Amino acid sequence: MRQITFSQATLEAMAEEMRKDENIFVMGEDIARQGGIFGQFKGLPAEFGFDKVMDTPISETAIIGACIGAALAGMRPVADMHYADFMGVAMDELFNQMAKIRYMFGGQTTVPMVVRAPDGMSSCAAAQHSQSIESWFMNIPGVIVVTPSNAADAKGLLKSALRDDNPVIYFENKILYKEKGEVPEGEYLVPIGKANVAREGTDITIISYSIAMKKAFETADILEKQGIHAEVIDLRTLVPYDKEAILQSVKKTHRLAIIHEAVKQGGVGSEIAAFVAENALEYLDAPIMRFGAPFTPVPFSPPLEKAYRLDSEKIAKEIQAKF
């Protein structure tokens, strides 16, 4: 199969869906004339014009507010947040309006929009441009949250998001944009709410998503050399997350580790750990382990930033200590 980058995969998903549905349009900062800071919109205006690929002033509030209005009026807008870190500016629009309108009006209308949010650490981007904030939205009923970890999922999940009638936040990792992978041409959908058993194993379940899937695979490789066969699950969707897949795997392996780049405290791992403890405690043969960032802002200093990152050697060591 052909290999394209994660960034190209999102572009392909946008173009395919925009061709199919004339109600889809996208707006954001520097996306039309510049093509997006990660090139994820390059070439899109050439095919669809500046009416459907719009540059906006620097106001996340305006972008989300306008998209919600358009969605209510029957369009299927896509809002680009430039950096996920900037979503706080439009927080009322996101969690009080976008997430709630369908419920506030008794289901008379839906808000079919996609918020694209590039997240995660790059290199020396410091505390305000490096964050992973997906867990905030795990606590907000009314939004779907997806987190692709590879080019194929980037395409498949974006296409599914564009077709969903609920608001979807699409967290796309900045480092992953350049990663190449096999991506099916044409109609390729990854269902929302279904996890992917990326690697089968028998001794421990490692759950991850987005960029941290790389660490999950590395950890599994190290453990494999020590005779520990890890099962690696890519959550793909955080809201609603695939409870069945998690339980099934934990009941098989009897151990669980969760890895994410976001801060460990109050993170996605906390939710998964609590869910498993509530529903499958008697199947656990070791404490649940969570691996995430320390509870401190992402440092700018290169050595500190390095220390802040997930380290698969350390993760494997800690897991092994529980065997």
Added chain:
Amino acid sequence: MVREILMPKLGLTMVEGTITQWFVKEGDKVNVGDRLFEVETDKLTNEITADTAGMMRKILINEGGTAEVKSLIGIIAGENEDISSVTGKEESIVEAVKEEPKEAITFEAEERSDYVRATPYAKKLAAEKRIDLSKVAATGYNGVIVAKDVDALPEEIKVKATPTARKIAEEKGINLQEIYSGSRIRTSDVLAIEETRAKTDDAETEKASGIRRITAQRMKTSWAGTPMVTFNLEADMSELMELREKLKPVYAKEGLRLTYNHIIMKILSKLLVEYRYLNASFENDIITYHKHVNLGVAVDVERGLMVPNVKGTENMSLREIAEETEKLIEAAKSNKLSPDSLSGGTFTITNLGMFGMESFTPIINKPEVAILGINKIIDKPVALNKQVVIRPMMNLSLTTDHSLVDGALSAKFLSEIKEMIENPYLLI
């Protein structure tokens, strides 16, 4: 009269005590001399009796609880007497307990709780296999029982039995697993087993006494945590016997009975000053060389094993050693030992000669690093100057802690004991 019951100080080194048993409960009438409670320190257990009559109005520290010396643990007063003047203090006690360092609490949990530390999955498997987890050896992280520990045990056999047989077996506490031989178990089989059991299984059980529990705990700790080596060497007792025979009547005039133990203790007192590694303790990578030789003597008393020690024997004459040792043995036998005579020992001797033992492997009395076992004197043919002669021989069994005392040093020490036994004039 309101009588405050305080945690007694049963020895110079005692800082806290654990109440292992209350013989009275709140509301009970108490007379002078009635047993109130049993208190345990790391050295011994004592029963405390009432010195005041009245009603046991309040018990502040329950069984298993630990309290500092001189702290309030209970109140005896008249039935309707106002005890608020004392219970006011109770609150401050509760406060004080709360402030106890965490470590102490953890220790309590580790040592006393019978909670089995197993993972939830291991527990589930054990329940399915009807395996008693407390008998499963833990190999998991942090000494936790994990699934593979349970898996390692034999598979449960699927027992076929009639419903009535099952019911009776459950009532009588008969494990069908154990009697199943492949054919369906009937009521008559269970009843037959019950009958046999009634005839054979008449063992009694009782909760071990405080002294037994302490001995068990100390022996286990010593055995599990110490690489012990026992060295055996025979000594010719001729000279020592002669020495004793000559001194015996002299000591007897003062009402003192001189034993071989006393003379060997004198020899050890002299040697241990030179062999400081053997008169030492070794804990947490720290070697403590003791200034004094405090010789412990294992005494078999009715209640169990006691090891009081004679302090400062390096400066004692043989007469003093004999006198002090006999005093302690007497006190041990009449249960009047002071806690201080049970702590601070630096070396122990244990004599099984009176039972005819020729050799044994004594267990070190921690934190000491060596113990000398003394055996029976036996007339044996020995080759001396190429002639076989009969000599009174006695075997010495020295156990040392190899983590501090190497084999060569132990051997040298033991051979010097032998030399001094064979030539006791060296003592002068």
